[in-house]
Structures are given as C-alpha cells and as structure tokens.
Amino acid sequence: MYSRCLASLLLLGCTLLAGCERETRAFHEEAPAINDVSPTDFRAGGTPRPVAKNPQAAEYERNAFHISEGKRYYEWYNCYSCHAAGGGDIGPPLMDDEWRYGGEIEQIFSSIVEGRPNGMPSFAGRIPEQQVWEIAAYVRSMSGNAAKDAVPSRGDEIKTTKPLTQVPPTPERSEPPRSNR
C-alpha cells in the first residue's frame, strides 16, 4: 500500500516535472548555436547528409512558451503577410508536407536568417536569434508535428485553421533506404 502510494506520487511528480519543462520560460538564455546546416540532405558521394541536430534547439519544439511566442512573432515580423496562417500566399504553404529548403527546425531557422533565392527575404540582424528559434518552432508546429501538449490550442484572431492540437501529424521524411551496395 505504502509502496503503491509512493509509486503514484513518483509518477505524479514525474508528470508534473515533464509538464514544467514544456512550460519553462527562459528569458535570458543564449540562443542555440547553429552551424553546418544545409537546405538539402543530398550529398555527393552517395551517403545522405544528416541535419546537424542541436539538442537545445529541439527544446524549443517541446516548449509551449516558445511556440506561443513564435506565433506572436510570426505576426509581428509579417511572416503572415506571405505565408498566411500556414496555407501560403506569396510564399509557399507551411502547413503541408513539402519543405523546399528542409523542414527540420535548424533548416527553418537558417531559411529565416539567410533568406532564400525566390523571394524569401533574409532577416539576418533583424530578429533576435532566440525569437527566430521561436518562430521556427511555431512554423514546425503548423504541420502538426510538434508535441500536442506544447502547441497553443486556440488563437485570438478570426478562426482560420484548425487548432494545432487537432492537426494530425504530417508524415515526416522517412529514413533513407539502405544502400544496396
């Protein structure tokens, strides 16, 4: 009986801790560093090039505060004016399963910072990097691939798209087939 109580308490504690992590607000942390990110995984020599994953960046995708901040900045920096609420306009849709320049959070970050040749402006030096990570986390969430307990369940504006908690995950890029050589 006692041990069952303890187990429940431990379980509760763990759940709460996990919950806290998605609600963590870090106001002054360093933005995750980024290096060696390419918009393509196609590499000469036969082996696909893996996206350099940054564990700190991954935390942005799991954090409710970062994602909802990203949603605000998405409006403030006029991302909306080209990509609408994810359905696209001047720029391509962000809620579908196609990523011209890569759909990993690191790749989205570099697309925002560097710009892309067919009309995506570069925001380098215009948006603090931590905010870019937050925008990238929100953009990732549009296709339903962020944790459901971290995404905002409603917006404050005219009803546009389904609440992100109800968007089914879009299939992500599958593992590359094993080489037959």
Add this chain to the structure above:
Amino acid sequence: MPSRDYANTRYSGLDEITTDNVAKLQVAFTFATGTLLGQESAPIVIGDTLYFVTPYPNILYAVDLTQPGGALKWKFDPKPAAASQGVACCQPVNRGPTYYNGRIFYNTLDAHTVALDAETGQLLWKTRVGDFNYGDTFTMAPLVVKNKVLVGNSGAEFGARGWLAALDASDGSIAWRAFTTGPDSDVLIDHAEFKPFYPQYRGKDLGVSQWPPEHWKIGGGTVWGWISYDPELDLIYYGTSNPSPWNHEVRPGDNHWTNGIFARDPDTGKARWFYQFSPHDLWDHSAVNENLILDMQWQGQMRKVVVRPERNGYMYVIDRVTGEVLAADAYTYITASKGVDLKTGRLIYNEDKTPSQGRVVREVCPNSPGAKDWTPSSFSKRTGLIYMPHNNMCMDWEVKPVSYIAGTGYIGVNARFYPGPGDGNVGELMAWDPVARRKLWGVPERWPVWSGTAVTAGDVVFYGNLEGWFKAVHAQTGEVLWQFKTASGIIGQPTTFRGPDGRQYVAILSGIGGWAGAMVSGELDERDPTAAKGFGNMVGELKKQSGIGGMLYVFALPR
C-alpha cells in the same frame, strides 16, 4: 497596345468571324509559354509578328505568323532578380507589352522597363524605375503617349509609395514622375493648372496632411492598372491603388491621392483634376480599373466622359473635362457602402461595417478583389454596350496590428472570402448600357471571372473563365455561341487580329494564377481559409477543374 486603342475600348473592326460562323472556330496553333504562374498578358500583333510576355521571368516571345504553326522568331530574356518574386502580392504576373514606332516596350517584375527593336529583339535600353527592396514591382502594361512610355508601380501590399513615371521612348530617361502621395511638388500638382471639381481636393499638400505624420512615405497608391488618353483634350487618365496598409485604423484621413483617378498633361505630368472613388479605403478597393473614353448622350446633350467600372461596385460616369461625377450606379450586391452622394462626390460608407480591432466584420460585399478587379471591359461601337467581367463575392474581415518592415507585406488584415447572395455563381460577363445605366444581360460563371474581354464588328465578345473555357458570346443577346476548353484556367486578355494570310484570328493565353487563381498555381493549402488573402475559403472544386499551365492558343475559322 493591350487595350487596343487610347480609349481602352478593346473593340476590333474585324468582321470575318460573325455570330453565324463563330461556332466553327478551331485551333489554328498553340505555343508553350514555358512558365506556370498566371498568364495575364495580352498578345499583341504588329505586322506579321505576335508578341506576348510571360509572368516572371518575363520572357518576351515574338512569334512569326507567316510560318505554319507560329514559329518562334526571337525571344528576349530580361533576367529579372529572382528575389523580386517575394514582393509580388498576387503572383508575379505581367499584363503585356506595348508597341510604338518600331519598338516593343514592357516592364519586368523587378521594376525595370525595357525597349526592344520590334523586328530583331535587340535591347535598345533598360531603365531601373523602382526598387523592389522597398516593394516596387511592375505588373502593368505600359502605354506610350507622345513619345513617352508611361509606367506605374505595383506594391501597395508592401508599403510601396505609388507613382506614374514617363520615360522618353528614345532613350529610356525619366522625363517626369508623379507620386500618388506626399507634397504637391511630388504629386505634380501645380495650383495654376489643377482644377478638381470637388472642394475636398483643393488645398495645399493634401497628400501629406490627409495622413498621419510621415505615413505618406509608405502609403501605397500604386499605379498598376490601365491608362487611357484623349488626344483632343490632350489628357491621360489613370487610377491609383489602395492605401497601405489594408488596416485602415493606422492611417486616419482621406489618404490623398490613393483610390482615385487623375487626369494629367502627358507632356509635363501636371495634374488637371482628381476624383477619389473610395476615400480612406477600408477594404483594399484599389481603384486602378480601366477608364473607357466615350462621347455619349447625357440628358439630351453629348458629353465627353470616362466610364469607370469601379471595384467598389459602382459604375461611374465622369465628365472627363472637369472631373464631375454624373452618375454612380451599383452594378452588384453591395453592403460596404450605401451609395455615392453626387453633390459632394463622396462614397457613403455603411457605418455598421467599419472595421475596428477586436471585432470581425462579416458579410462585407463586395470583398477586397471587389465587384471587378483589373480585368478589362470592352465597348462596342455597334451595340453601344460595355462588356464587363465582374464578380459577386463577400467576406469576413478582421484588422490587426501591423508593422512596416521594408520588403515584407504591409497588410494587417485577416480575411476570408465567400460567394455573395444568389445561386453560388460568383462570376459574370455582363452587358451594361452606359446611356440607359442598366444591365442588359449576363453570362453566369461559377468562379470569379479573371480574364479581360474583346468585342468585334462581327458582334462577338470573347473572354475566358478560371476553369479554362474560352467563350464567344453574342454581343446583342448574351447567348454563348462557342466555347473551347483550354488546358488551364484563363486570366489573360483576348486579342483578335488579321493574319498575314488575310484571315481573322483570335488569341488568348491560358494559364491559371493571379490573385483568384493563386490557390491553384501556387499550390496553396485550402485548409487555411485566409490563404491567398482570403481565397483559401472558396477553392471548392477549382483545383480539379483547372490544372496549372501556360499556353498560347490561336483560333481561326476553317479554310
């Protein structure tokens, strides 16, 4: 020129194709454009050559009509900056080239104007007229008047400051530039010559004082539509677009000189009069539509007028000498306003619909593309009727905070569009009698009509729809006499011409896109109803009915 004549009538005197034989029309030849993003160009024919421009990358094709099947004579690739696609509000379209004195003139998306030798395609000059980093792009077709190439910018969705510029046709140097906003010296208002009919346009520097401080610098009022010219009065007429941003709350004032029509002297650019269709625009009712120059019976006497089918839903008849509005009749279902006060010239807005932050305004009709967008009408001297493509759409509209960041969209609105009241058909080709001021008949269309029209002495009206049907309609009765399904949706401008073999041909570009077709050609996601600024909400079956494409079709009667 794409509009056929200085009066913008798009009326052709050719009469080989008639209401009796048009049903026999067949494809004479086709020609691939090699591009896929909205073909709005008018093909124009000079001598034995047909010219048209593609959307970005704005390749100009010269097609040799003496060769069977229309062989390529030459093409010109101006290599516009790819980045300029990012500041093209409604796809990187182009409305066509124009011809003058042995030369072809046209605009490229990245705000350059080029002049080519019409025979050889050799580049004669290229002038950078605007800066796309600040939102200036070019989509309009130039008009040449008295050796001046008149060009105006697009970009009011990016806070670009609007202007019309006159380039010397010989060398491309800029002779004058008339801004739409700012001090009188920039707008080329000289009070000795500027005689507007209504008092709200008299006064000093209204292009500054009718804005919040400094806002005129990012205030829109671009000039991307049609220009007409009256050689007798020696005046040009053109419209100015919506103010920036769409969210009206950040720009109190009438926002001179946006959403209006200017009459100007083509030699100096100086303004003669102005009239504002939608002061302090609430809905992106950009006022750049065509101005038909007509001399017509008005209450027993002949008057020199411009007839303007306006985006806000009214058909205006304006005295083109003085700028007085003679009539403004609703031609579609309107809730956004209650009419036009002919004494003051002012549009009477419906106060119930005024947008304010925190409140979604519903059932606003017409929606932002309006009762009629850029798609040009035609006028037949034979029937005395105007053939006008137009739409019946409404919307929900919400304003929200917006920041100006050069090179990014400056809008501040969430919108979603839907069909207006009725049977669900949102488009129509309408025949309008400008003297009797009433509609005679209409050909209903399921989707917005986004193509121009042309009418001939054979009493046939040509136009196309978003599904891709190219249609010939009886100019007197409205009966659809012939139709042909092209490969993609039609948003272009039909042209009819006499070929080198003496036969009459009809040409149209097929290729869905533009604002109304962006959901298809941009492969946008309709799960977001605000995609394409609101068209995401009314895609329906369109993606099944029209594929993406880009093809010139030329039709003729069988030999």
